[in-house]
Amino acid sequence: MAANFLGSLLHLSDPTLPIGGYSHSNGLETYVQLGLVNNVSSAEMFVQHMLTNNLQYNDAAFVCLAYRAAAAGDLAALLALDEEASALKMPREIRQASQKLGVRLMKIFSRQQSYVLAQQYEAATVAKKAEGHYSIAYGLYACLMGVPLPEALYAFYYNAAVGMVTNAVKLVPLGQLDGQDVLFRMQPVIQSLVNTTMTLDRELVGVCNIGFDIRCMQHEQLYSRLYMS
Numbered sequence: 001m002a003a004n005f006l007g008s009l010l011h012l013s014d015p016t017l018p019i020g021g022y023s024h025s026n027g028l029e030t031y032v033q034l035g036l037v038n039n040v041s042s043a044e045m046f047v048q049h050m051l052t053n054n055l056q057y058n059d060a061a062f063v064c065l066a067y068r069a070a071a072a073g074d075l076a077a078l079l080a081l082d083e084e085a086s087a088l089k090m091p092r093e094i095r096q097a098s099q100k101l102g103v104r105l106m107k108i109f110s111r112q113q114s115y116v117l118a119q120q121y122e123a124a125t126v127a128k129k130a131e132g133h134y135s136i137a138y139g140l141y142a143c144l145m146g147v148p149l150p151e152a153l154y155a156f157y158y159n160a161a162v163g164m165v166t167n168a169v170k171l172v173p174l175g176q177l178d179g180q181d182v183l184f185r186m187q188p189v190i191q192s193l194v195n196t197t198m199t200l201d202r203e204l205v206g207v208c209n210i211g212f213d214i215r216c217m218q219h220e221q222l223y224s225r226l227y228m229s
Contacts, residue, residue, distance in 0.1 A: 019100075020100060037171075040178045051189060059085075071143050090217075093219060
């Protein structure tokens with residue numbers, strides 16, 4: 001089998017991986033309760049805008065940067081990226097979610113794979129010298145397990161899209177087939193994002209999404225909540 005990285009990639013990007021991703025809506029619950037996302041078209045717009053206006057400049061960009069730092073064996077660069085990711089995640093729930101998902105991801109793969117760089121990064125999180133953000137851990141392990149960067153990024157974006165669509169189906173609610181239609185329509189969007197993310201200007205990393213941040217902060221005060229973020 002030529003694509004011998006496929007098993008590792010499917011495992012790393014599995015939306016059902018037991019790291020707690022299912023318990024986070026990343027602000028979608030606020031959008032639904034405010035009536036801003038209320039049907040298939042508005043749900044699709046939310047997913048596409050999140051991918052293109054948020055993830056591209058934030059988490060997906062950090063996956064790319066962490067992957068390259070790991071390829072260079074540069075622990076200092078990984079720790080600097082971790083610190084930058086923390087600073088850019090203004091909403092408390094989103095910052096905490098990213099940290100919890102990343103730490104749990106590392107616990108899964110460190111049991112099976114012994115990589116010195118991964119051990120050093122995980123030790124830094126234990127020593128409170130790093131937060132262990134999900135995007136950093138994902139990019140790190142994708143590189144160490146030999147997953148090509150374009151495929152790692154595509155899977156990262158797809159994992160995020162699946163999570164948002166699954167939450168929209170529950171919250172709006174939408175029909176299951178409606179959700180699958182949205183995922184089909186996201187495929188060319190994701191492919192385009194992979195290409196732009198790999199060549200993204202470093203100065204654009206961390207572009208602020210004020211509206212998204214506000215909705216995530218408002219989530220903390222919602223009267224009733226199904227999700228942790």
